[in-house]
Amino acid sequence: MAATPDERDERIALLLDYENLAIGAREGLGVSPFDLGPVADALAVRGRVVARRAYADWSSFDEDRRLLARAQVELIDIPQRLGGSRKNAADIKMAVDAIEIAYERSWVTTFAIGTGDSDFTPLVHKLRELDKRVIGIGVASSTSRLLPPACDEFLYYDRLVDTTPPAPAPEPAAAPAVGKEEPSEPEDEEAVERLVTRTLSGLARRGDGPVLASRLKRAMLRQDPTFDEAEHGFRGFGELLRHLQERRIVALGEGSAHGDPEVSFPVDEPAEDDAFRLLAEVVGELARRDGTVPLSGLKDQVRKRRADFSEKTYGFASFLSFAKAARARGVVRMDWDERAGDWRLRPA
Template sequence: MAHEDERIALLLDYENLAIGARDGLGVVPFDFGPVADALAERGRVVVRRAYADWSAFDEDRRMMARAQVELIEIPQRIGGSRKNAADIKLAVDAVELAYEREFITTFAIATGDSDFTPLMHKLRELDKRVIGIGVQSSTSALLPPACDEFLFYDRLPGVEPTRAPLPPRRRRGMARPPAAAEPTQPTPSTGSAPPTGSTESTGSTEPTDSTKPAPAVAAAPGPFGVAFRDATDGTDGTDDTATTGAEERDVAGLVVSTLTGLGRQADGPVVASRLKRAILRKDPTFDESDHGFRGFGELLRHLEGQGAVTLTRGSAQGDPEIGIRDDPAADHDAFAQLVDVVRELTAAGGPPQLSGLKDQLRKRVPGFSEKRYGYGSFLSFAKAARARELIGMEWRDDAGDYVLSPVS
């Protein structure tokens, strides 16, 4: 009998997830229900396992048992030393399931620890779909790109934080803030601080004086406004924390540019379901609800109303065909703005270089994005203007860049 639903194996690095929810959101005890509901929408969960030293989670243990989760006991303290052995046990079990349970099509790995990135890659190499789940404030920036889809626990329906998420913490190796900005702390007369690079589990100790929050350092946003801010993942102090900044993301640009790319490769019409899968491959954290839409179809209808895309009835009900609206007037306006900026900069100080030109254009047109017009990069947009003989553009070795000039 053919199975139509995804068969999902859920493996939880419970200490990482529960402590991240506690410290970042004030959720105590950890609420497993939103995770179960999110996965139920994606397929049948046929394996549920949670790995932890359950002696530290008495109340959680009872709740997880009622949720039909198999509890894998991993003692963390042996003698006077403490070692997190849950990570390697989870990884071994995942690979074993991938080989011995061929009917499992999807692995949901709940953790924010970047140490699991090789596991994600290996599972995808074995032709398994991988869904990551983590608390946003404690999820490494390395983890979401390794997954087919990544769900931030903070944004799952039913999660009710009792406090605002913690700000990102200073990454090891970054400059400390000025001493005057920090309160003076008395030096303990006895005892010693745990060594840097400790192998203790995520969030298992309170932040020491050397790991106290410092002002966040802004980082350059990635594709479509996905930003990775400097912060630790709570494991070894070396990773950034993943954050999406969804409110600032140019969702129209993301949809149109992805649609344009699919159109170049497709030998037929592009349907909504295929477009959504492609967007998730670009940005596994994408969620249309971040932009105020209840579903992907509602988002597409909104973009249709803005004139960004066109929708026509597809062969399958509820899966429309999507196209890019041919709007010569909008393209003309965008190219006209570029020509005006090039002309002004040339008059002020000579022909401008391509680098920095987009920022100058945004001063005139705030929020400008070439992706809204179907161009994958600003260089492609400038080349399109040159092809239309609206500007001159040539490479100069002395400048190490393209130099643009107005067409007389």
């Protein structure tokens, strides 16, 4: 019997060595508190997260605790005891729970282990020995070199999170006059486009076969369970995709089953070309004045020209990924400045 769509999805247990991640993100990226959202989105593309646990002495992470509770994460408290090692206690508890889940919950196919600590390398080896797939998650600056090669896949948090400061919020618009209908907000449609392109990009990067519409929608619902195309004026998901195809945001092809088309990005995307052209223009103007342009702060400069710019509209997870794509297309040149610790761009 063929597997149902849900049976084909990976079932993921997410276990976080939270103190390691939080300190690594704060010291290495200047991100505090730790934002679980990009991790959840990356895993949602890969399958269903059926367990979420984070291990720490939560008395040291009050704000983080509230955010994680809202994200439906089970908080495992490892209080600090006199004469004992809190770190070792948390590591041991997390390892014991992982092995217990592997033996007692056979339906869990994948473990996502959030840590940069090489002490977890034996755990990763054991889970793979038990025929479990292991996805590692860590901050680049605080991740041991021994850990990523031990995993089936490793996600650097640096590449998932956008650390570029947001552009200043625009001035609030005047309230509509009484008795007049409030106009619809274009941001609503843009949010749908970003969700579709971000999810499609993640599925396409996995390279494990064509992305069918049914698979795309399941992945979108894992990222946003409240998503409903009817709320955006479409009678079905297929109608939404056809609308996006008309706008040259996605391309549809014949799928393996009737009514379930294959979804991809258009081969020639005018909107994406315009975005790269905009980047080239901004880099060219700034380079005439300063020689080369640092990546940090560049997104704000682009947004001064186009306030609604977002690299996620074009399927890129971060502005750095967008800039690297521009370099690959010969739009700009880009080199790493070791002394400044930043990328520097110049016209191609």
